[in-house]
Amino acid sequence: MKLLALDTSEQAMSVAVMEDATLLAETTLNRRMKDHSEQLLPTIESLLAASGLGADDIDRFVVAAGPGSYTGLRIAVTTAKTFASTLHKELVGVSSLAALAAGERHTSELIVALMDARRGNVFAGGYQWTDDGRLKTVIADRHLALTEVLAQIAALGQLTVFTGPDALSMRETIVEQLGSLARFADPVSALPRASRLGALGRVAAPVADIDAFVPRYLRLTEAETTWLKTHQETGHEPYVEKV
Amino acid sequence: MAERELILAFESSCDETSVAVIENGETILSNIIATQINSHKRFGGVVPEVASRHHVEQITECIDLAMAEAEVTFDELTAVAVTYGPGLVGSLLIGVTAAKVVAFAHHLPLIPVNHLAGHIYAARFVKPLVYPLLALVVSGGHTELVTVSAPGEFAIIGDTRDDAAGEAYDKIGRVLGISYPAGKQVDAMAHQGKDTFDFPRAMDQEDNLDFSFSGLKSAFINTVHHADQLGQTLDKNDLAASFQAAVTDVLTHKTIKALQQYPVQQLIVAGGVAANQGLKEKLTAALAEAFPNVDVIVPPLRLTGDNAAMIGAAAHIELAKGHFADATLNAVPGLDLPQASEA
Numbered sequence A: 001m002k003l004l005a006l007d008t009s010e011q012a013m014s015v016a017v018m019e020d021a022t023l024l025a026e027t028t029l030n031r032r033m034k035d036h037s038e039q040l041l042p043t044i045e046s047l048l049a050a051s052g053l054g055a056d057d058i059d060r061f062v063v064a065a066g067p068g069s070y071t072g073l074r075i076a077v078t079t080a081k082t083f084a085s086t087l088h089k090e091l092v093g094v095s096s097l098a099a100l101a102a103g104e105r106h107t108s109e110l111i112v113a114l115m116d117a118r119r120g121n122v123f124a125g126g127y128q129w130t131d132d133g134r135l136k137t138v139i140a141d142r143h144l145a146l147t148e149v150l151a152q153i154a155a156l157g158q159l160t161v162f163t164g165p166d167a168l169s170m171r172e173t174i175v176e177q178l179g180s181l182a183r184f185a186d187p188v189s190a191l192p193r194a195s196r197l198g199a200l201g202r203v204a205a206p207v208a209d210i211d212a213f214v215p216r217y218l219r220l221t222e223a224e225t226t227w228l229k230t231h232q233e234t235g236h237e238p239y240v241e242k243v
Numbered sequence B: 001m002a003e004r005e006l007i008l009a010f011e012s013s014c015d016e017t018s019v020a021v022i023e024n025g026e027t028i029l030s031n032i033i034a035t036q037i038n039s040h041k042r043f044g045g046v047v048p049e050v051a052s053r054h055h056v057e058q059i060t061e062c063i064d065l066a067m068a069e070a071e072v073t074f075d076e077l078t079a080v081a082v083t084y085g086p087g088l089v090g091s092l093l094i095g096v097t098a099a100k101v102v103a104f105a106h107h108l109p110l111i112p113v114n115h116l117a118g119h120i121y122a123a124r125f126v127k128p129l130v131y132p133l134l135a136l137v138v139s140g141g142h143t144e145l146v147t148v149s150a151p152g153e154f155a156i157i158g159d160t161r162d163d164a165a166g167e168a169y170d171k172i173g174r175v176l177g178i179s180y181p182a183g184k185q186v187d188a189m190a191h192q193g194k195d196t197f198d199f200p201r202a203m204d205q206e207d208n209l210d211f212s213f214s215g216l217k218s219a220f221i222n223t224v225h226h227a228d229q230l231g232q233t234l235d236k237n238d239l240a241a242s243f244q245a246a247v248t249d250v251l252t253h254k255t256i257k258a259l260q261q262y263p264v265q266q267l268i269v270a271g272g273v274a275a276n277q278g279l280k281e282k283l284t285a286a287l288a289e290a291f292p293n294v295d296v297i298v299p300p301l302r303l304t305g306d307n308a309a310m311i312g313a314a315a316h317i318e319l320a321k322g323h324f325a326d327a328t329l330n331a332v333p334g335l336d337l338p339q340a341s342e343a
Protein backbone atom coordinates (compact mmCIF):
# COMPACT_ATOMS: atom_id res chain seq x y z
CA MET A 1 0.00 0.00 0.00
CA LYS A 2 1.35 3.41 -0.99
CA LEU A 3 0.60 6.15 1.45
CA LEU A 4 0.98 9.92 1.71
CA ALA A 5 1.05 11.37 5.24
CA LEU A 6 0.81 15.06 6.03
CA ASP A 7 0.86 17.15 9.19
CA THR A 8 0.49 20.93 9.51
CA SER A 9 -1.03 20.91 12.98
CA GLU A 10 1.43 23.45 14.36
CA GLN A 11 4.41 25.47 13.24
CA ALA A 12 6.30 22.52 11.78
CA MET A 13 5.18 20.94 8.54
CA SER A 14 5.92 17.31 7.77
CA VAL A 15 5.06 15.23 4.71
CA ALA A 16 6.03 11.63 3.97
CA VAL A 17 5.56 9.11 1.18
CA MET A 18 5.61 5.49 2.26
CA GLU A 19 5.20 2.05 0.79
CA ASP A 20 3.76 -0.12 3.53
CA ALA A 21 6.09 0.31 6.50
CA THR A 22 8.95 1.60 4.35
CA LEU A 23 9.61 5.31 4.17
CA LEU A 24 10.32 6.46 0.61
CA ALA A 25 10.69 10.21 1.16
CA GLU A 26 10.04 12.69 3.90
CA THR A 27 10.34 16.43 4.47
CA THR A 28 10.06 18.15 7.83
CA LEU A 29 10.32 21.94 7.97
CA ASN A 30 10.45 23.56 11.34
CA ARG A 31 11.35 27.10 10.43
CA ARG A 32 8.26 28.99 9.44
CA MET A 33 9.45 30.83 6.34
CA LYS A 34 6.15 30.74 4.53
CA ASP A 35 2.53 29.85 5.24
CA HIS A 36 1.63 26.16 5.25
CA SER A 37 -0.75 27.10 2.45
CA GLU A 38 2.20 28.11 0.25
CA GLN A 39 4.51 25.22 1.01
CA LEU A 40 2.36 22.15 1.62
CA LEU A 41 1.32 21.27 -1.93
CA PRO A 42 4.72 22.10 -3.49
CA THR A 43 6.32 19.80 -0.89
CA ILE A 44 3.84 17.00 -1.72
CA GLU A 45 4.60 17.47 -5.42
CA SER A 46 8.35 17.24 -4.98
CA LEU A 47 8.17 14.24 -2.62
CA LEU A 48 5.90 12.34 -4.99
CA ALA A 49 8.22 13.17 -7.88
CA ALA A 50 11.25 12.06 -5.83
CA SER A 51 9.43 8.82 -5.06
CA GLY A 52 8.66 8.24 -8.72
CA LEU A 53 4.94 8.37 -8.03
CA GLY A 54 1.94 10.36 -9.18
CA ALA A 55 -0.88 11.43 -6.89
CA ASP A 56 -3.03 8.71 -8.42
CA ASP A 57 -0.57 6.03 -7.28
CA ILE A 58 -1.29 6.80 -3.63
CA ASP A 59 -3.73 4.34 -2.06
CA ARG A 60 -4.24 6.08 1.25
CA PHE A 61 -3.95 9.65 2.50
CA VAL A 62 -3.14 9.98 6.21
CA VAL A 63 -3.64 13.33 7.88
CA ALA A 64 -2.90 14.67 11.35
CA ALA A 65 -6.47 15.65 12.15
CA GLY A 66 -5.97 17.63 15.32
CA PRO A 67 -5.80 19.07 17.79
CA GLY A 68 -3.59 21.98 16.77
CA SER A 69 -3.69 25.37 15.14
CA TYR A 70 -7.11 25.73 13.52
CA THR A 71 -5.88 27.11 10.21
CA GLY A 72 -3.05 24.60 9.98
CA LEU A 73 -5.42 21.68 10.63
CA ARG A 74 -7.80 22.90 7.96
CA ILE A 75 -5.07 23.16 5.33
CA ALA A 76 -3.87 19.58 5.85
CA VAL A 77 -7.38 18.14 6.27
CA THR A 78 -8.73 19.95 3.20
CA THR A 79 -5.71 18.79 1.19
CA ALA A 80 -6.06 15.17 2.30
CA LYS A 81 -9.82 14.94 1.90
CA THR A 82 -9.76 16.58 -1.53
CA PHE A 83 -7.10 14.13 -2.74
CA ALA A 84 -8.98 11.15 -1.30
CA SER A 85 -12.41 12.27 -2.44
CA THR A 86 -11.59 13.25 -6.03
CA LEU A 87 -9.18 10.36 -6.65
CA HIS A 88 -11.45 7.82 -4.88
CA LYS A 89 -8.77 6.74 -2.43
CA GLU A 90 -8.73 6.03 1.30
CA LEU A 91 -8.53 8.73 3.95
CA VAL A 92 -7.28 8.19 7.49
CA GLY A 93 -7.31 10.79 10.25
CA VAL A 94 -4.87 10.33 13.12
CA SER A 95 -4.62 12.35 16.31
CA SER A 96 -1.90 14.98 15.95
CA LEU A 97 -0.92 14.22 19.54
CA ALA A 98 -0.68 10.48 18.87
CA ALA A 99 1.58 11.28 15.91
CA LEU A 100 3.83 13.32 18.21
CA ALA A 101 3.84 10.56 20.83
CA ALA A 102 4.82 8.04 18.15
CA GLY A 103 8.08 9.94 17.74
CA GLU A 104 9.15 8.39 21.05
CA ARG A 105 9.33 4.89 19.64
CA HIS A 106 11.70 3.20 22.08
CA THR A 107 10.11 3.52 25.46
CA SER A 108 7.51 1.54 27.35
CA GLU A 109 6.75 4.47 29.67
CA LEU A 110 3.73 6.70 29.42
CA ILE A 111 4.23 9.30 26.68
CA VAL A 112 2.37 12.58 27.00
CA ALA A 113 2.22 14.84 23.94
CA LEU A 114 1.50 18.49 24.64
CA MET A 115 0.60 21.49 22.53
CA ASP A 116 0.30 25.02 23.82
CA ALA A 117 -3.34 26.14 23.58
CA ARG A 118 -2.61 29.58 25.12
CA ARG A 119 -3.72 31.19 28.38
CA GLY A 120 -2.22 28.39 30.47
CA ASN A 121 -4.12 25.72 28.56
CA VAL A 122 -2.81 22.82 26.56
CA PHE A 123 -3.96 20.10 24.22
CA ALA A 124 -2.73 16.89 25.77
CA GLY A 125 -2.91 13.17 25.08
CA GLY A 126 -1.27 10.23 26.85
CA TYR A 127 -0.07 7.17 24.94
CA GLN A 128 1.91 4.00 25.52
CA TRP A 129 3.44 1.37 23.23
CA THR A 130 2.09 -2.14 23.72
CA ASP A 131 4.25 -5.25 23.51
CA ASP A 132 2.88 -6.00 20.04
CA GLY A 133 3.89 -2.57 18.76
CA ARG A 134 0.57 -0.71 18.90
CA LEU A 135 0.31 2.78 20.34
CA LYS A 136 -2.54 2.64 22.84
CA THR A 137 -4.36 5.62 24.27
CA VAL A 138 -3.97 6.06 28.02
CA ILE A 139 -5.29 9.60 28.37
CA ALA A 140 -7.67 10.61 25.58
CA ASP A 141 -6.81 13.88 23.78
CA ARG A 142 -8.19 16.82 25.71
CA HIS A 143 -8.08 20.58 26.09
CA LEU A 144 -7.45 21.80 29.64
CA ALA A 145 -5.13 23.75 31.93
CA LEU A 146 -1.54 22.52 32.00
CA THR A 147 -1.64 22.32 35.79
CA GLU A 148 -4.68 20.03 35.61
CA VAL A 149 -3.03 17.72 33.11
CA LEU A 150 0.01 17.52 35.34
CA ALA A 151 -2.18 16.75 38.35
CA GLN A 152 -3.82 13.89 36.42
CA ILE A 153 -0.42 12.53 35.47
CA ALA A 154 0.95 12.92 38.99
CA ALA A 155 -1.97 10.81 40.22
CA LEU A 156 -0.78 7.96 37.98
CA GLY A 157 2.58 8.10 39.78
CA GLN A 158 4.60 6.70 36.90
CA LEU A 159 7.53 7.80 34.77
CA THR A 160 6.25 9.99 31.96
CA VAL A 161 7.98 11.15 28.80
CA PHE A 162 6.82 14.54 27.60
CA THR A 163 7.00 15.30 23.90
CA GLY A 164 6.02 17.92 21.37
CA PRO A 165 7.90 21.17 20.60
CA ASP A 166 5.77 23.07 23.14
CA ALA A 167 6.40 20.52 25.91
CA LEU A 168 10.07 21.44 25.93
CA SER A 169 9.27 25.07 26.56
CA MET A 170 6.97 24.06 29.46
CA ARG A 171 9.73 22.04 31.05
CA GLU A 172 10.01 24.20 34.15
CA THR A 173 6.35 23.98 35.10
CA ILE A 174 6.29 20.25 34.41
CA VAL A 175 9.33 19.51 36.53
CA GLU A 176 7.97 21.70 39.29
CA GLN A 177 4.85 19.55 39.53
CA LEU A 178 6.20 16.10 38.67
CA GLY A 179 9.78 16.22 39.84
CA SER A 180 11.76 13.11 38.94
CA LEU A 181 8.76 11.41 37.30
CA ALA A 182 9.13 13.69 34.27
CA ARG A 183 11.33 12.82 31.30
CA PHE A 184 11.59 14.80 28.08
CA ALA A 185 11.93 13.83 24.45
CA ASP A 186 15.02 15.21 22.75
CA PRO A 187 14.26 18.21 20.54
CA VAL A 188 14.49 16.22 17.30
CA SER A 189 12.18 13.40 18.42
CA ALA A 190 9.77 16.01 19.77
CA LEU A 191 9.06 17.32 16.26
CA PRO A 192 6.08 15.96 14.33
CA ARG A 193 7.30 13.47 11.71
CA ALA A 194 4.93 12.42 8.96
CA SER A 195 6.62 9.01 8.74
CA ARG A 196 5.49 8.29 12.32
CA LEU A 197 2.04 9.60 11.44
CA GLY A 198 2.01 7.39 8.35
CA ALA A 199 3.00 4.35 10.36
CA LEU A 200 0.02 4.90 12.66
CA GLY A 201 -2.29 5.63 9.73
CA ARG A 202 -1.24 2.49 7.87
CA VAL A 203 -2.83 0.25 10.48
CA ALA A 204 -5.88 2.44 11.26
CA ALA A 205 -9.33 2.08 9.74
CA PRO A 206 -10.10 4.44 6.87
CA VAL A 207 -12.75 7.12 7.22
CA ALA A 208 -16.19 5.92 6.12
CA ASP A 209 -17.56 9.31 5.07
CA ILE A 210 -14.81 11.44 3.52
CA ASP A 211 -17.10 14.40 2.81
CA ALA A 212 -18.10 14.69 6.47
CA PHE A 213 -14.52 14.47 7.73
CA VAL A 214 -13.42 17.57 9.68
CA PRO A 215 -10.50 18.46 11.96
CA ARG A 216 -10.71 17.49 15.62
CA TYR A 217 -10.47 20.97 17.07
CA LEU A 218 -11.33 19.76 20.60
CA ARG A 219 -12.67 23.22 21.29
CA LEU A 220 -15.72 25.17 20.21
CA THR A 221 -15.25 28.65 18.80
CA GLU A 222 -15.61 31.49 21.30
CA ALA A 223 -18.73 32.69 19.49
CA GLU A 224 -20.40 29.29 19.87
CA THR A 225 -19.39 28.95 23.53
CA THR A 226 -20.90 32.34 24.32
CA TRP A 227 -24.04 31.60 22.33
CA LEU A 228 -24.56 28.24 24.04
CA LYS A 229 -24.69 29.94 27.44
CA THR A 230 -28.07 31.39 26.55
CA HIS A 231 -29.32 29.08 23.78
CA GLN A 232 -30.16 25.43 23.10
CA GLU A 233 -28.38 23.58 20.33
CA THR A 234 -31.41 21.41 19.57
CA GLY A 235 -34.27 21.90 17.15
CA HIS A 236 -32.60 24.42 14.89
CA GLU A 237 -32.65 24.63 11.11
CA PRO A 238 -29.58 23.13 9.45
CA TYR A 239 -26.71 25.58 9.88
CA VAL A 240 -25.58 25.03 6.31
CA GLU A 241 -28.00 24.52 3.44
CA LYS A 242 -27.53 23.86 -0.25
CA VAL A 243 -29.64 26.47 -2.01
CA MET B 1 -17.08 18.60 -32.91
CA ALA B 2 -15.58 21.63 -31.23
CA GLU B 3 -13.95 20.85 -27.91
CA ARG B 4 -15.81 22.03 -24.85
CA GLU B 5 -13.99 24.34 -22.48
CA LEU B 6 -14.99 23.18 -19.01
CA ILE B 7 -13.89 25.10 -15.92
CA LEU B 8 -14.38 23.75 -12.39
CA ALA B 9 -14.67 26.89 -10.25
CA PHE B 10 -14.41 27.38 -6.47
CA GLU B 11 -15.70 30.22 -4.30
CA SER B 12 -15.33 30.33 -0.50
CA SER B 13 -14.44 33.93 0.33
CA CYS B 14 -17.08 34.50 3.00
CA ASP B 15 -19.95 32.30 4.20
CA GLU B 16 -20.92 30.42 1.05
CA THR B 17 -19.11 27.29 -0.11
CA SER B 18 -19.71 27.08 -3.83
CA VAL B 19 -18.42 24.89 -6.65
CA ALA B 20 -19.53 25.20 -10.27
CA VAL B 21 -18.83 23.78 -13.71
CA ILE B 22 -18.94 26.36 -16.51
CA GLU B 23 -18.89 25.60 -20.21
CA ASN B 24 -17.20 28.05 -22.59
CA GLY B 25 -17.49 30.87 -20.07
CA GLU B 26 -21.20 31.30 -20.69
CA THR B 27 -23.17 28.20 -19.74
CA ILE B 28 -23.70 27.04 -16.17
CA LEU B 29 -23.65 23.24 -16.06
CA SER B 30 -23.80 23.27 -12.27
CA ASN B 31 -23.53 25.86 -9.51
CA ILE B 32 -23.71 24.27 -6.06
CA ILE B 33 -24.06 26.83 -3.26
CA ALA B 34 -23.94 25.83 0.41
CA THR B 35 -24.92 28.85 2.47
CA GLN B 36 -24.11 29.21 6.16
CA ILE B 37 -26.60 32.00 6.87
CA ASN B 38 -28.52 29.96 9.47
CA SER B 39 -25.31 29.43 11.41
CA HIS B 40 -24.14 33.05 11.43
CA LYS B 41 -27.64 34.32 12.24
CA ARG B 42 -26.92 33.06 15.75
CA PHE B 43 -24.18 35.62 16.13
CA GLY B 44 -25.68 38.54 14.23
CA GLY B 45 -22.99 38.42 11.55
CA VAL B 46 -20.35 36.21 9.98
CA VAL B 47 -17.92 34.76 12.54
CA PRO B 48 -14.74 33.95 10.57
CA GLU B 49 -13.68 30.87 12.56
CA VAL B 50 -17.18 29.38 12.34
CA ALA B 51 -17.26 30.12 8.59
CA SER B 52 -13.92 28.38 8.05
CA ARG B 53 -15.12 25.30 9.92
CA HIS B 54 -18.25 25.05 7.80
CA HIS B 55 -16.24 25.37 4.58
CA VAL B 56 -14.13 22.30 5.48
CA GLU B 57 -17.22 20.23 6.20
CA GLN B 58 -18.82 21.25 2.87
CA ILE B 59 -16.02 21.43 0.33
CA THR B 60 -15.67 17.90 -1.09
CA GLU B 61 -19.40 17.30 -1.08
CA CYS B 62 -19.84 20.47 -3.13
CA ILE B 63 -17.19 19.24 -5.60
CA ASP B 64 -19.00 15.88 -5.93
CA LEU B 65 -22.37 17.53 -6.45
CA ALA B 66 -21.04 20.04 -8.99
CA MET B 67 -19.32 17.33 -11.04
CA ALA B 68 -22.34 15.01 -10.85
CA GLU B 69 -24.87 17.67 -11.79
CA ALA B 70 -22.70 18.82 -14.70
CA GLU B 71 -22.28 15.18 -15.74
CA VAL B 72 -18.58 15.62 -16.41
CA THR B 73 -15.46 13.75 -15.30
CA PHE B 74 -12.17 15.25 -14.14
CA ASP B 75 -10.59 14.05 -17.41
CA GLU B 76 -12.95 16.26 -19.39
CA LEU B 77 -12.12 19.44 -17.46
CA THR B 78 -10.03 22.20 -19.08
CA ALA B 79 -8.99 24.06 -15.93
CA VAL B 80 -9.68 24.71 -12.26
CA ALA B 81 -10.42 28.26 -11.04
CA VAL B 82 -10.62 29.72 -7.56
CA THR B 83 -11.31 32.95 -5.71
CA TYR B 84 -8.03 33.85 -3.95
CA GLY B 85 -9.18 37.24 -2.59
CA PRO B 86 -10.50 39.54 -1.35
CA GLY B 87 -12.32 37.92 1.56
CA LEU B 88 -11.85 36.24 4.93
CA VAL B 89 -8.47 34.54 4.94
CA GLY B 90 -9.61 31.38 6.74
CA SER B 91 -12.54 31.00 4.36
CA LEU B 92 -10.52 31.72 1.22
CA LEU B 93 -7.93 29.12 2.24
CA ILE B 94 -10.39 26.24 1.98
CA GLY B 95 -11.33 26.97 -1.63
CA VAL B 96 -7.72 27.76 -2.56
CA THR B 97 -6.41 24.56 -0.94
CA ALA B 98 -9.07 22.33 -2.51
CA ALA B 99 -8.70 23.93 -5.95
CA LYS B 100 -4.92 23.53 -5.88
CA VAL B 101 -5.24 19.86 -4.97
CA VAL B 102 -7.80 19.16 -7.70
CA ALA B 103 -5.59 20.94 -10.25
CA PHE B 104 -2.49 18.97 -9.22
CA ALA B 105 -4.21 15.59 -8.75
CA HIS B 106 -5.98 15.81 -12.09
CA HIS B 107 -3.24 17.54 -14.12
CA LEU B 108 -5.15 20.75 -14.79
CA PRO B 109 -4.06 24.38 -14.99
CA LEU B 110 -5.07 26.56 -12.02
CA ILE B 111 -6.61 30.00 -12.57
CA PRO B 112 -6.62 32.52 -9.69
CA VAL B 113 -9.66 34.81 -9.78
CA ASN B 114 -10.38 38.10 -8.03
CA HIS B 115 -13.74 37.86 -6.25
CA LEU B 116 -14.85 41.27 -7.53
CA ALA B 117 -14.03 40.29 -11.11
CA GLY B 118 -16.28 37.30 -10.48
CA HIS B 119 -19.18 39.48 -9.32
CA ILE B 120 -18.86 41.59 -12.48
CA TYR B 121 -18.65 38.58 -14.80
CA ALA B 122 -21.87 37.12 -13.33
CA ALA B 123 -23.45 39.43 -15.92
CA ARG B 124 -21.95 37.27 -18.69
CA PHE B 125 -24.67 34.71 -17.97
CA VAL B 126 -27.29 37.32 -18.83
CA LYS B 127 -25.87 38.38 -22.18
CA PRO B 128 -22.57 38.93 -24.05
CA LEU B 129 -20.63 41.90 -22.71
CA VAL B 130 -19.75 44.95 -24.78
CA TYR B 131 -16.53 46.78 -23.87
CA PRO B 132 -15.77 49.24 -22.48
CA LEU B 133 -18.38 48.83 -19.76
CA LEU B 134 -19.02 50.14 -16.28
CA ALA B 135 -19.85 48.11 -13.16
CA LEU B 136 -21.31 49.11 -9.83
CA VAL B 137 -20.30 46.43 -7.30
CA VAL B 138 -22.35 46.61 -4.11
CA SER B 139 -22.25 43.95 -1.41
CA GLY B 140 -21.64 43.37 2.28
CA GLY B 141 -17.95 43.91 1.69
CA HIS B 142 -17.77 46.25 -1.29
CA THR B 143 -19.08 49.43 -2.82
CA GLU B 144 -17.10 50.15 -5.95
CA LEU B 145 -17.44 51.68 -9.39
CA VAL B 146 -15.26 49.77 -11.82
CA THR B 147 -14.51 50.32 -15.49
CA VAL B 148 -13.87 47.27 -17.65
CA SER B 149 -12.05 48.59 -20.71
CA ALA B 150 -11.59 45.17 -22.35
CA PRO B 151 -12.08 41.55 -21.24
CA GLY B 152 -10.51 41.20 -17.80
CA GLU B 153 -9.12 44.78 -17.75
CA PHE B 154 -10.46 46.43 -14.60
CA ALA B 155 -9.90 49.80 -12.99
CA ILE B 156 -11.53 51.09 -9.81
CA ILE B 157 -12.79 54.64 -10.32
CA GLY B 158 -14.87 54.96 -7.15
CA ASP B 159 -14.67 53.25 -3.78
CA THR B 160 -16.14 53.50 -0.30
CA ARG B 161 -14.08 55.43 2.23
CA ASP B 162 -15.52 53.46 5.15
CA ASP B 163 -18.39 50.96 5.34
CA ALA B 164 -19.67 48.97 2.40
CA ALA B 165 -23.32 49.60 1.50
CA GLY B 166 -24.38 46.08 2.50
CA GLU B 167 -22.53 46.43 5.80
CA ALA B 168 -24.50 49.61 6.56
CA TYR B 169 -27.73 47.70 5.91
CA ASP B 170 -26.72 45.03 8.43
CA LYS B 171 -25.73 47.58 11.06
CA ILE B 172 -28.94 49.63 10.89
CA GLY B 173 -30.88 46.38 10.60
CA ARG B 174 -29.59 45.46 14.05
CA VAL B 175 -30.98 48.76 15.41
CA LEU B 176 -34.34 47.93 13.82
CA GLY B 177 -34.26 44.48 15.44
CA ILE B 178 -33.86 42.66 12.13
CA SER B 179 -31.77 39.49 12.18
CA TYR B 180 -28.67 39.21 10.01
CA PRO B 181 -28.56 39.57 7.01
CA ALA B 182 -30.86 42.58 7.04
CA GLY B 183 -30.80 43.79 3.41
CA LYS B 184 -33.86 41.97 2.13
CA GLN B 185 -36.13 42.94 5.02
CA VAL B 186 -35.00 46.58 5.12
CA ASP B 187 -35.75 46.72 1.40
CA ALA B 188 -39.24 45.31 1.98
CA MET B 189 -39.92 47.70 4.89
CA ALA B 190 -38.66 50.64 2.85
CA HIS B 191 -41.37 49.93 0.30
CA GLN B 192 -43.97 50.31 3.07
CA GLY B 193 -42.60 53.61 4.35
CA LYS B 194 -41.70 57.14 3.29
CA ASP B 195 -38.43 59.08 3.26
CA THR B 196 -39.34 61.41 6.13
CA PHE B 197 -36.05 61.64 8.06
CA ASP B 198 -33.89 63.20 5.36
CA PHE B 199 -30.66 61.44 6.37
CA PRO B 200 -27.37 62.83 5.01
CA ARG B 201 -26.24 61.90 1.50
CA ALA B 202 -22.49 61.80 2.23
CA MET B 203 -20.15 62.93 -0.54
CA ASP B 204 -23.08 63.22 -2.93
CA GLN B 205 -22.11 66.71 -4.03
CA GLU B 206 -18.40 66.05 -4.18
CA ASP B 207 -16.66 65.85 -7.50
CA ASN B 208 -15.17 62.37 -7.00
CA LEU B 209 -16.81 58.98 -7.45
CA ASP B 210 -16.24 57.76 -3.90
CA PHE B 211 -18.77 56.76 -1.27
CA SER B 212 -19.12 56.99 2.49
CA PHE B 213 -21.83 55.31 4.55
CA SER B 214 -20.59 55.56 8.13
CA GLY B 215 -22.04 59.07 8.61
CA LEU B 216 -25.43 57.86 7.42
CA LYS B 217 -25.24 54.88 9.74
CA SER B 218 -24.41 57.18 12.69
CA ALA B 219 -27.18 59.62 11.81
CA PHE B 220 -29.62 56.72 11.70
CA ILE B 221 -28.51 55.28 15.04
CA ASN B 222 -28.51 58.74 16.70
CA THR B 223 -32.03 59.44 15.46
CA VAL B 224 -33.33 56.19 16.92
CA HIS B 225 -31.48 56.60 20.24
CA HIS B 226 -32.59 60.19 20.61
CA ALA B 227 -36.24 59.18 20.12
CA ASP B 228 -35.76 56.31 22.60
CA GLN B 229 -34.53 58.77 25.23
CA LEU B 230 -37.58 60.97 24.69
CA GLY B 231 -39.81 57.91 24.92
CA GLN B 232 -40.93 58.35 21.32
CA THR B 233 -41.46 55.49 18.90
CA LEU B 234 -40.46 56.12 15.32
CA ASP B 235 -42.10 54.43 12.38
CA LYS B 236 -39.73 51.63 11.43
CA ASN B 237 -40.90 51.54 7.84
CA ASP B 238 -40.22 55.27 7.48
CA LEU B 239 -36.79 54.77 9.04
CA ALA B 240 -36.04 51.99 6.57
CA ALA B 241 -37.37 54.04 3.65
CA SER B 242 -35.30 57.07 4.67
CA PHE B 243 -32.14 55.00 5.07
CA GLN B 244 -32.64 53.21 1.77
CA ALA B 245 -33.41 56.47 -0.03
CA ALA B 246 -30.11 57.95 1.19
CA VAL B 247 -28.11 54.89 0.12
CA THR B 248 -29.73 54.49 -3.26
CA ASP B 249 -29.58 58.23 -4.00
CA VAL B 250 -25.83 58.31 -3.56
CA LEU B 251 -25.29 55.07 -5.45
CA THR B 252 -27.44 56.35 -8.31
CA HIS B 253 -25.92 59.83 -8.45
CA LYS B 254 -22.35 58.55 -8.43
CA THR B 255 -23.18 56.00 -11.10
CA ILE B 256 -24.67 58.74 -13.31
CA LYS B 257 -21.57 60.86 -12.70
CA ALA B 258 -19.37 57.91 -13.68
CA LEU B 259 -21.36 57.36 -16.86
CA GLN B 260 -20.84 61.03 -17.76
CA GLN B 261 -17.08 60.58 -17.44
CA TYR B 262 -16.86 57.11 -18.99
CA PRO B 263 -19.18 56.62 -21.96
CA VAL B 264 -20.25 52.97 -22.17
CA GLN B 265 -23.10 50.90 -23.59
CA GLN B 266 -23.54 48.60 -20.62
CA LEU B 267 -23.81 49.10 -16.88
CA ILE B 268 -23.49 46.00 -14.74
CA VAL B 269 -24.95 46.11 -11.24
CA ALA B 270 -23.14 43.37 -9.32
CA GLY B 271 -22.87 41.96 -5.79
CA GLY B 272 -25.44 40.95 -3.18
CA VAL B 273 -27.00 44.43 -2.89
CA ALA B 274 -27.78 44.32 -6.64
CA ALA B 275 -30.81 42.28 -5.56
CA ASN B 276 -32.17 45.32 -3.70
CA GLN B 277 -35.46 46.35 -5.34
CA GLY B 278 -35.18 49.98 -4.22
CA LEU B 279 -31.77 50.32 -5.87
CA LYS B 280 -32.91 48.59 -9.05
CA GLU B 281 -35.97 50.85 -9.37
CA LYS B 282 -34.13 54.10 -8.72
CA LEU B 283 -31.18 53.29 -10.93
CA THR B 284 -33.30 52.09 -13.84
CA ALA B 285 -35.54 55.15 -13.67
CA ALA B 286 -32.60 57.56 -13.47
CA LEU B 287 -30.79 55.91 -16.31
CA ALA B 288 -33.87 55.74 -18.53
CA GLU B 289 -33.88 59.50 -18.29
CA ALA B 290 -30.19 60.41 -18.36
CA PHE B 291 -28.74 57.53 -20.40
CA PRO B 292 -31.56 55.83 -22.30
CA ASN B 293 -29.06 54.01 -24.50
CA VAL B 294 -27.14 52.42 -21.64
CA ASP B 295 -28.16 48.82 -21.09
CA VAL B 296 -28.45 48.01 -17.37
CA ILE B 297 -27.59 44.39 -16.60
CA VAL B 298 -28.59 43.04 -13.20
CA PRO B 299 -27.83 39.32 -12.91
CA PRO B 300 -30.55 37.08 -11.44
CA LEU B 301 -30.66 36.73 -7.64
CA ARG B 302 -28.80 33.42 -7.54
CA LEU B 303 -25.86 35.00 -9.36
CA THR B 304 -25.63 38.35 -7.53
CA GLY B 305 -24.76 36.70 -4.20
CA ASP B 306 -21.50 34.81 -3.80
CA ASN B 307 -21.35 31.79 -6.10
CA ALA B 308 -18.75 29.83 -8.06
CA ALA B 309 -20.43 30.20 -11.46
CA MET B 310 -19.36 33.84 -11.59
CA ILE B 311 -15.79 32.78 -10.77
CA GLY B 312 -15.92 30.37 -13.69
CA ALA B 313 -17.10 33.14 -16.01
CA ALA B 314 -14.26 35.43 -14.94
CA ALA B 315 -11.80 32.53 -15.19
CA HIS B 316 -12.79 31.99 -18.83
CA ILE B 317 -11.27 35.40 -19.62
CA GLU B 318 -8.13 34.67 -17.57
CA LEU B 319 -7.72 31.29 -19.26
CA ALA B 320 -7.68 32.97 -22.69
CA LYS B 321 -4.95 35.29 -21.40
CA GLY B 322 -2.96 32.38 -19.96
CA HIS B 323 -3.01 33.77 -16.42
CA PHE B 324 -2.21 30.76 -14.28
CA ALA B 325 -1.02 30.12 -10.72
CA ASP B 326 1.13 27.30 -9.39
CA ALA B 327 0.96 25.16 -6.25
CA THR B 328 2.26 28.02 -4.09
CA LEU B 329 -0.96 30.04 -4.60
CA ASN B 330 -2.06 31.53 -1.29
CA ALA B 331 -5.17 33.39 -0.15
CA VAL B 332 -4.84 37.19 -0.43
CA PRO B 333 -7.53 38.61 1.90
CA GLY B 334 -6.82 42.24 0.94
CA LEU B 335 -6.66 41.66 -2.81
CA ASP B 336 -8.05 44.55 -4.83
CA LEU B 337 -8.70 45.40 -8.44
CA PRO B 338 -6.26 47.94 -9.89
CA GLN B 339 -7.04 51.58 -9.19
CA ALA B 340 -7.55 53.86 -12.16
CA SER B 341 -4.33 55.81 -12.65
CA GLU B 342 -4.52 59.41 -11.43
CA ALA B 343 -6.07 61.59 -14.11
Ligand SMILES: [Zn+2]
Pocket (backbone or CB within 6 Å): B115, B119, B139, B271, B272, B305, B306
Ligand atom coordinates in the same frame (compact mmCIF):
# COMPACT_ATOMS: atom_id res chain seq x y z
ZN1 LIG C 1 -19.10 38.83 -2.82
